[in-house]
Structures are given as structure tokens and as C-alpha cells.
Amino acid sequence: MNNKKPVGIIGAGSFGTAIAGLLAKNNDVLIFSRRKEAVEQINKKHVNYGAILPDNVVATDNLEAITQQCDLIFPIIPSSAFRKTMRSMAPFLQPSHILIHGTKGFDTGDVTDEMLGKTSLSRREVHTMSEVIVQETVCLRVGCLSGPNLAKEIIAGQPTAAVVASRFKEVFTVGKEALTSDQFHIFASDDLLGAELSGALKNIIALGSGMLGGMGLGRNIQAMLITRGLTEMLYFGKAIGATNDAFFGTAGIGDLVATATSTSSRNYSFGEKIAQGMTLEQINAIMPETAEGVRTLQIAKQLAKHYKIRVPITEMLYKVVFDGLDVHKALHFLITYPYDKDVDFR
Amino acid sequence: MNNKKPVGIIGAGSFGTAIAGLLAKNNDVLIFSRRKEAVEQINKKHVNYGAILPDNVVATDNLEAITQQCDLIFPIIPSSAFRKTMRSMAPFLQPSHILIHGTKGFDTGDVTDEMLGKTSLSRREVHTMSEVIVQETVCLRVGCLSGPNLAKEIIAGQPTAAVVASRFKEVFTVGKEALTSDQFHIFASDDLLGAELSGALKNIIALGSGMLGGMGLGRNIQAMLITRGLTEMLYFGKAIGATNDAFFGTAGIGDLVATATSTSSRNYSFGEKIAQGMTLEQINAIMPETAEGVRTLQIAKQLAKHYKIRVPITEMLYKVVFDGLDVHKALHFLITYPYDKDVDFR
Numbered sequence: 001m002n003n004k005k006p007v008g009i010i011g012a013g014s015f016g017t018a019i020a021g022l023l024a025k026n027n028d029v030l031i032f033s034r035r036k037e038a039v040e041q042i043n044k045k046h047v048n049y050g051a052i053l054p055d056n057v058v059a060t061d062n063l064e065a066i067t068q069q070c071d072l073i074f075p076i077i078p079s080s081a082f083r084k085t086m087r088s089m090a091p092f093l094q095p096s097h098i099l100i101h102g103t104k105g106f107d108t109g110d111v112t113d114e115m116l117g118k119t120s121l122s123r124r125e126v127h128t129m130s131e132v133i134v135q136e137t138v139c140l141r142v143g144c145l146s147g148p149n150l151a152k153e154i155i156a157g158q159p160t161a162a163v164v165a166s167r168f169k170e171v172f173t174v175g176k177e178a179l180t181s182d183q184f185h186i187f188a189s190d191d192l193l194g195a196e197l198s199g200a201l202k203n204i205i206a207l208g209s210g211m212l213g214g215m216g217l218g219r220n221i222q223a224m225l226i227t228r229g230l231t232e233m234l235y236f237g238k239a240i241g242a243t244n245d246a247f248f249g250t251a252g253i254g255d256l257v258a259t260a261t262s263t264s265s266r267n268y269s270f271g272e273k274i275a276q277g278m279t280l281e282q283i284n285a286i287m288p289e290t291a292e293g294v295r296t297l298q299i300a301k302q303l304a305k306h307y308k309i310r311v312p313i314t315e316m317l318y319k320v321v322f323d324g325l326d327v328h329k330a331l332h333f334l335i336t337y338p339y340d341k342d343v344d345f346r
Numbered sequence: 347m348n349n350k351k352p353v354g355i356i357g358a359g360s361f362g363t364a365i366a367g368l369l370a371k372n373n374d375v376l377i378f379s380r381r382k383e384a385v386e387q388i389n390k391k392h393v394n395y396g397a398i399l400p401d402n403v404v405a406t407d408n409l410e411a412i413t414q415q416c417d418l419i420f421p422i423i424p425s426s427a428f429r430k431t432m433r434s435m436a437p438f439l440q441p442s443h444i445l446i447h448g449t450k451g452f453d454t455g456d457v458t459d460e461m462l463g464k465t466s467l468s469r470r471e472v473h474t475m476s477e478v479i480v481q482e483t484v485c486l487r488v489g490c491l492s493g494p495n496l497a498k499e500i501i502a503g504q505p506t507a508a509v510v511a512s513r514f515k516e517v518f519t520v521g522k523e524a525l526t527s528d529q530f531h532i533f534a535s536d537d538l539l540g541a542e543l544s545g546a547l548k549n550i551i552a553l554g555s556g557m558l559g560g561m562g563l564g565r566n567i568q569a570m571l572i573t574r575g576l577t578e579m580l581y582f583g584k585a586i587g588a589t590n591d592a593f594f595g596t597a598g599i600g601d602l603v604a605t606a607t608s609t610s611s612r613n614y615s616f617g618e619k620i621a622q623g624m625t626l627e628q629i630n631a632i633m634p635e636t637a638e639g640v641r642t643l644q645i646a647k648q649l650a651k652h653y654k655i656r657v658p659i660t661e662m663l664y665k666v667v668f669d670g671l672d673v674h675k676a677l678h679f680l681i682t683y684p685y686d687k688d689v690d691f692r
Contacts, residue, residue, distance in 0.1 A: 156564075185682070188686045189687075218610075221506050224493070224506055246688070249688040253599065256569075257572050258569035332528060341533065
């Protein structure tokens with residue numbers, strides 16, 4: 001059909017599948033999954049996560065094949081598996097590869113998931129996904145894809161937009177060309193760190209918004225949580241060294257609003273279930289994909305402690321999810337919290 | 347019961363009624379309506395807009411009585427009637443009165459509603475409500491109340507927050523004391539102009555978000571509209587001379603998110619009906635209260651022209667509401683609009 005190289009995706013979860021559908025409008029697509037059933041299902045039945053995928057989306061369980069056939073690769077895998085996957089790919093990657101990830105969480109280096117919450121974390125242990133790529137591979141031209149991109153809506157063919165953030169203009173140009181269609185607008189940003197931080201941190205707020213929804217409360221208080229939650233996200237950004245820019249754009253407010261007001265977001269659903277009285281273990285047992293926000297909440301808690309940031313929403317959510325604090329008590333604490341000033345970041 | 351003076355409210359619409367319920371927790375309340383039926387209903391049946399009001403909320407149709415009995419007064423009336431009402435109150439007001447309005451729209455001085463859309467407008471003709479109060483009365487200690495305050499949810503007893511914005515600390519202190527409860531948190535801001543602008547302009551974005559909802563679209567694209575809409579609101583603010591602060595806080599993002607994601611917002615409902623094929627005239631004929639966003643859209647259109655601001659969302663919404671442009675064509679125009687940069691305000 002055309003002589004362009006196919007575009008690669010690492011990870012065939014719901015978001016990877018949604019992006020496969022968008023990429024397939026402009027490119028042949030090669031999608032990696034380590035699950036043989038997923039590979040077979042995509043190649044034989046052309047379906048995954050409710051999406052009907054066109055013939056030019058081909059699945060493989062061979063990482064090396066993807067790196068050989070594709071110059072542009074989108075890693076879209078859970079943050080907890082990101083570093084390991086990059087290590088597996090590293091021997092096959094060349095400096096000529098461009099990697100744009102779509103993972104919204106943090107890596108914690110040698111600190112395993114079991115140790116999270118038991119050990120203090122500073123910026124030394126906490127890495128964004130683009131930092132992991134640079135640490136583990138020879139690739140330098142990296143970026144991230146972020147925005148209000150609920151997989152279910154994209155799979156249903158609904159329009160939206162995203163930002164490709166990178167320090168390299170070329171990464172944006174290549175990403176835009178691969179993804180742009182009348183269903184998907186691509187914005188550019190050079191604030192990679194800000195885009196990654198806001199993409200990860202917003203999941204914490206989505207957990208909280210889901211709790212409010214699960215308590216039967218409405219948009220007023222969810223909008224307040226989003227507003228004050230954004231403020232806490234900005235505090236984290238400042239402590240870690242990002243500018244405010246990305247937080248106010250597509251990867252910040254855009255992603256935050258979609259995730260924190262939609263029942264089809266995983267993190268929102270997780271919060272709803274907590275408010276309905278389920279425990280962390282019970283929810284994990286029934287949810288098909290990880291709610292990244294839970295892991296990010298553990299990491300953010302430690303970062304706040306290390307940097308001495310005043311983030312009462314993050315603190316309360318941590319207590320609700322991990323220490324069994326009643327959601328009504330947490331809400332009462334926040335509503336009566338003695339802060340007066342509306343906007344104090346600049 | 348207590349010797350404090352009652353707090354006054356001008357206007358017994360749904361939001362005025364919601365605020366009456368909140369104020370009644372801490373104060374006796376005197377609420378003005380020019381409609382005799384509303385006054386009777388409140389005083390005899392203690393109900394209005396679905397709210398059951400306590401005995402310490404008393405209605406009157408006598409403006410002079412309110413100004414005599416109350417030092418603190420909340421004008422909460424449609425923007426198109428604001429100046430006229432202030433003129434009627436002016437003879438009874440003293441410099442000692444504190445006025446905190448809850449109206450989210452613009453005044454256009456001598457330019458009548460019939461002339462809107464037919465005449466150009468600059469900052470000379472366009473005034474905020476606090477400016478109208480200062481122009482028409484002897485009062486200087488003015489402020490506004492703004493935030494994610496969907497009346498229906500407040501009336502249902504759900505918690506939320508708002509900002510009292512004023513150049514006078516005293517206005518904030520008095521407003522906070524009157525309104526604070528475990529249902530309602532009050533933040534302070536000295537950015538009165540920004541709070542008024544964002545409160546008014548956000549209704550335009552709510553119209554658009556309602557249209558997307560009426561087209562059957564979901565949260566992704568609504569979140570994008572909110573993100574880019576906020577950018578346009580900031581452009582207007584910059585042209586008119588406000589700082590960015592309030593736009594990022596309770597009166598900005600907070601109010602915007604609640605109004606633009608809730609079907610119980612009037613402006614959202616208006617947009618939904620437009621997308622379903624109803625005309626402006628048909629909707630006006632059936633809606634019990636004005637959607638302020640429609641009037642604000644006409645004013646914003648002229649301001650954008652005058653100040654030469656690039657606001658494609660505002661332009662498209664104007665064409666849909668007033669020139670009968672098809673909503674799908676407007677959406678396609680915006681999705682394929684050639685803007686690349688994610689965040690370009692600072």
C-alpha cells in the first residue's frame with residue numbers, strides 16, 4: 001500500500017489499542033503484547049478491548065521485530081513494568097529510534113512496588129518514563145503523548161486532542177504526522193517534564209473525584225477538588241523543577257478534567273469503589289487493568305514528605321486508600337481546612 | 347434569636363435561593379423579589395426553586411426595607427437587569443453598605459440588549475457588575491462571589507466552595523463570616539476583575555460543552571474545549587487588563603469545570619438544545635431562567651473584534667447560535683484548526 005515503515009506500539013492494553021486505531025489511519029501499525037492470546041486475537045479476529053482494528057494493525061510478541069521494522073515506537077505500558085521492558089528492548093534500539101511514550105506514572109528505580117510506602121523517596125529515586133528511556137537505552141529523541149484520552153471514547157470513534165511533548169522539535173513533527181486526523185488534533189509542547197508530571201499526578205485527583213462520585217456528590221465539589229488538586233500538582237511540579245506551563249494545557253487541565261469527571265476512567269472507578277466500602281485488595285482483585293493513581297499516590301506521599309510540600313488532598317487520599325480513613329471524615333477535614341487564599345502559585 | 351442584622355439578597359432566582367439557604371445557617375436573611383408570587387411563596391410556604399427554606403429567611407418586595415435592615419447585601423440578578431436594579435437601590439444605599447454580587451455576566455451601559463450584535467463594543471461600553479455598583483451607588487466596598495456553585499446541588503445540601511473577591515480585605519472577612527459552614531468553604535482573592543471576567547466568560551464555554559453533549563460526544567472533547575476555552579478566557583482577560591490569577595482558581599477553573607460538565611447548568615442545557623436542532627427563539631420560549639452565556643457570547647464576540655483577539659471557539663459558537671452554522675461543521679473547523687502550540691499565555 002505504501003512504502004513507509006510501520007509505527008510500533010509496545011503494550012496492547014486499552015490505551016495502546018486506542019492509539020493503534022488512530023495510528024492505523026495514517027500508517028501500518030505493529031503492536032507488541034507479551035500475552036499470546038492478545039496477539040492471536042488481534043491478528044485473527046482483529047478485535048481488542050472492544051475495538052475493531054483494521055487489517056493494517058498487526059500484533060507480535062517479538063520485541064526485536066518491532067525495533068527492526070519501526071523507527072517510531074510508542075511504549076504504552078504500566079509504569080511498574082516500564083523500566084523492565086526498556087531493558088528488554090535496549091539491545092535492539094538504535095540512536096535513530098524515536099520513542100514517544102503514553103504511560104502516566106512514575107518509575108522508582110530499585111525501590112520495588114512492595115517497598116513503596118515503607119521507604120522515603122526523593123527525586124533521586126523517582127523518574128519519569130522519558131528519563132527511564134534515556135537511562136536504559138541509547139535513544140535520546142524521546143517524548144510523551146498526553147491529553148484527555150479516555151480509551152473507550154477514542155475506540156468509539158469520538159474526536160479529541162493530545163499534546164506531544166519533547167525537547168526535540170523533530171519528535172513533535174514525526175508524532176504529529178503519524179497521529180493527526182480529523183478525529184485527533186496534536187498540540188506541541190517543549191515542557192516534557194511538566195507534561196509527564198501532570199499526566200501522572202492527575203490520576204491521584206481522579207481517585208478522589210471518583211470517591212466523591214461514589215458518595216453520591218455532584219459536580220460542584222468535584223470541580224473544587226479538580227481546582228485545588230491542580231494547585232497541589234503545581235506544588236509538586238515546582239518542587240521537582242518543572243514550569244507551570246504543561247499543567248495549564250492539554251496534558252494538565254485537559255487530561256485532569258476528562259479523567260476526574262468520567263466514570264469510564266479506571267482511576268475514577270477505583271475511587272468510586274473505595275467510597276462504596278471496598279478495600280484496596282478487593283478492588284485490585286476485580287479490576288482488569290491497574291489504576292496507576294494508586295501507585296502514584298504512594299510515590300507522591302513520599303515526595304511531599306521529602307520536599308515538605310503542603311498537600312492536604314494528597315494526604316487525605318492516602319489515608320483513605322491505605323489507612324482506611326472514612327471518606328466522609330476526609331471530606332469534612334478538607335472542607336474545613338484552614339486555607340484562605342485562592343491562588344498562590346505563580 | 348440574635349442581635350446581628352439580617353443579611354440581604356437581591357433576587358430570588360435559583361442561585362439567590364441557594365445562597366439564602368447557606369446564609370440562613372449563620373444569619374437571618376431578607377430576600378428581595380419583585381415578583382409578588384415569589385415573595386408570598388417564600389413567606390407562606392417556605393419553598394422556592396425546590397429549596398425548603400428555614401423560617402429565618404423572609405422575602406420582601408421592598409428594596410428600601412432591605413437597605414435599611416441590612417449592612418451586607420448580595421445582589422444576585424440577571425446581568426441585563428443589574429444596572430436598573432442598582433439605580434433603584436441607589437437612593438437608599440449608604441457608604442457603610444457592603445455589596446457582594448453573584449451575577450456572572452456583563453453590563454453594556456447604554457447599549458440595549460436589542461442593539462447587541464449590531465454595534466461594536468469596547469471596554470468603554472462593557473462593565474463588570476462591581477463597576478456598575480460603583481458607578482450607580484455611593485458604595486465602594488464591593489466584591490463578588492464566584493465558584494463551582496450549581497444551585498441545584500447547593501439546594502440539595504451538597505458541599506462546595508466559592509471565592510469572595512474584593513480589593514477590600516474587610517469585604518472578604520464579612521462575606522466569609524456570613525457564608526462559611528461545613529457545607530461551604532470560602533476562599534479569598536484580591537483579583538476582583540479576574541474573578542468577574544472568568545465567571546462571565548466561562549458561560550460561553552459551557553454553551554459549547556452542552557453542544558458537544560447534545561451531539562452525543564463524551565468527556566475527552568469536552569475536556570479539550572474546557573482547556574482551549576480557558577486559553578481564550580485568558581486572552582480576553584489580558585486584553586481587558588486582568589491578571590491570570592483568578593482564572594486558575596475557584597472562580598475560574600472551578601466554576602468552568604462544574605458548569606461545563608453538568609447537565610444541571612442552564613448554559614450547558616442551552617447548548618444541548620441547540621445541538622438537538624432547536625433555535626435560539628424556541629429555547630428562550632421554554633427556559634425558565636436566562637442562560638447568561640448567550641448574552642455574554644454576543645458581547646465577547648464584539649470585544650474580540652475590537653481587541654483583535656484570536657478566539658476561534660468563541661467565533662464558532664457565535665456562528666452556531668446566531669448564524670445557524672451546523673454544530674458538526676463548527677467542531678470539524680476547530681479540530682482541524684491550525685494551532686500547534688499547547689500553552690502560549692504566561
